[in-house]
Amino acid sequence: MTATVATDGVVGARPVSVPRAYRFELVKLVSQVRIRLLVLACWIAPALFVAGVSRQSTLPADTLFGRWMHATGWAGPLVVLGFAGTWALPLLTSVVAGDVFASEDRLGTWRHLLVSVRSPRRIFAAKALASLTVVVLLVAGLACSSTVGGLVSVGDQPLVGLDAHLLTPEDAAGRVLLAWGCALAPTLSLAAIGLLGSVTLGRSPMGLLLPPLAALAMQVAQMLPLPVAxxxxxxxxxxxxxNGLFTSPAQLAPLLIGITVSLVWALLATALACLLFLRRDFTSPAHDGSARRAVTAGLLPLVAVAALTVAVIAAATPSTGSGIGQDKIQRSLATAFAHLYRMQTRQLHRPAVTEARLRVAAACTKGDGQVAPRGAGNDWRCVVTWHLPGTAVAGTAVYQLDVTSDGRFVADGDGPKAVNGYFLVRTPTGDAPNPLWQFDGDVELLDTTPEG
Known part of the structure; x- marks a missing residue:
């Protein structure tokens, strides 16, 4: 029996409907012990993790929003999101989507399934939809559990954004929810790659490895000094x-491009998986896939769409090179410093002052001025100046910046001690964390002018 025999046109036998086949495949998935354990872990473990870390004296300051986990419960789900995008989601899609077709090859149940459903197309649709449902359930569990853990352990306080502007609890809630929703798009692209690997490689365990390997390759690419396109x-x-959701104004252009690219990859990989599934021969009980077909019908089309996307983005956006330049860093640092200076002013019960009256400016060099001031690196040094009303002498503060290739930077205060040279400040109510000592920032890679 082949895929061309068991089609929708079999005489005397009506194919099983997609909803019925979908329910059957969904029951098969959730009946597996490993899937149940994953669902349970995703809905419980993040809450315990966030609650436990929020009560520790040492916070994951090297993680985005990690330094604010003592201050607000909305930082916890963002820390979990950063970890999930790097490790958890690629592994989850591997276990769910990367094995949904390969398991039938290992068990030798394709003939029974084809006889029961009588339509390879509907089998593929049911399996893909069941995998999608479980993946969405896992992502929802991570988001909801980490949010509940943060709010219960810390509370519903305002969140400091990546340009240091203060987000109200209501605004923070909406942006956290939107951030998790945006992360669903690349998760779907990894799940589609898992489907493609499961169909193409048959019983081979390499199908399980494709989503995490693809995610690892993309992470390495994001760490390299590659052009913005x-x-x-x-x-x-x-x-x-x-990350662009937590600046003011929000950096929507890179976000929309990233979501669109992810959805295009998801649709293409799913279409390729469906085409290969409909063309495969089910008469062989020991189907292990074809390496040649995996390359020609799986890998090469994805490489081609990546090259096409690079060309389209390069033509549609003016930014070239790394997208990280001196002007951008100075502007981002000055904006964040102004917001945090006002926060420190409130801590010390000093007279309030606006950003406009502070007139904060930053002057940054890279490599002590020996190299061109652009690109990522931990050798950025900046001097921030500001003016207090009624004071003739401008205040200055020095920062060492570690700028990553994706535009995130960590500013480390280097004095004077009374401003940013120590992690605590003495307030009328006791010592408190100094917001100007270390903070995160974000540089938008896209710009309205070409960047070398």
Whole structure:
């Protein structure tokens, strides 16, 4: 029996409907012990993790929003999102989508399934939809559990954004929810790659490895000094582009590009998996896939769409090179410093002052001025100046910046001690964390002018 024999046109036998086949495949998935354990872990473990970390004296300050986990419950789900995009979601899609077709090859149940459903197309649709349902359930569990853990352990306080502007609890809730929703797009692209690997490689365990390997390759690419167009043309960029939601104004262009690219990859990989599934021969009980077909019908089309996407993005956006330049860093640092200076002013019960009256400016160099001031690196040094009303002498503060290729930077205060040289400040009510000592920022890679 082949895929061309068991079609929708079999005389005297009506194919099983897609909803009925979908329910059957969904029951098969959730009846597996490993899937149940994954669902349970995704709905419980993040809450315990966020609650436990939020009560520790040492916070994951090297993680985005990690330094704010003591201050607000909305930081917890963002820390979990950063970890999930790097490790958890690729592994989850591997276990669910990367094995949904290969398991039938290992068990030798294709003939029974084809006789029961009588339509390879409907079998593929049912399995793909069942995998999608479980993946969405797992992502929802991560989001809801981490949010509940943060709010219960810390509370519903305002959140400091990546440009240090303060988000109200209501605004923070909406952006956290939107960030998790945006991360669903690259998750779907990895799940589609898992479907493709499961169909193409048959019983081979390599199908399980494709989503995490693809995610790892995209992460490595994001760490390299690649041009902006190449960076945005990979679905993995959508796992970090949600950072733009937490600036004012929000950086929507990279976010929308990342989501669109991820959905295009998801649709293409799913279509390729469906085409290969309909063309395969089910008469062989030991189907292990074809390496040649995996390359020609699986890998090459994805490489082609990546190259096409790079060309489209390069033509549609003016930014070239790394997208990280001196002007952008100075502007981002000055904006964040102004917001945090006002926060420190409130801590110390000093007279309030607006950003406009502070007139904060930053002057940054890279490599002590020996190299061109652009691109990622931990050798950025910046001097921030500001003016207090009624004071003739401008205040200055020094920062060492570590700028990553995706536009995130960590500013480390280097004095004076009274401003940003120590992690605590003495307030009228006791010592408190100094918001100007270390903070995160974000540089938008896209710009309205060409960047070298």
């Amino acid at each position: 190449v960076r945005l043309a990979l679905p993995g960029y959508a796992f970090v582009s949600w």
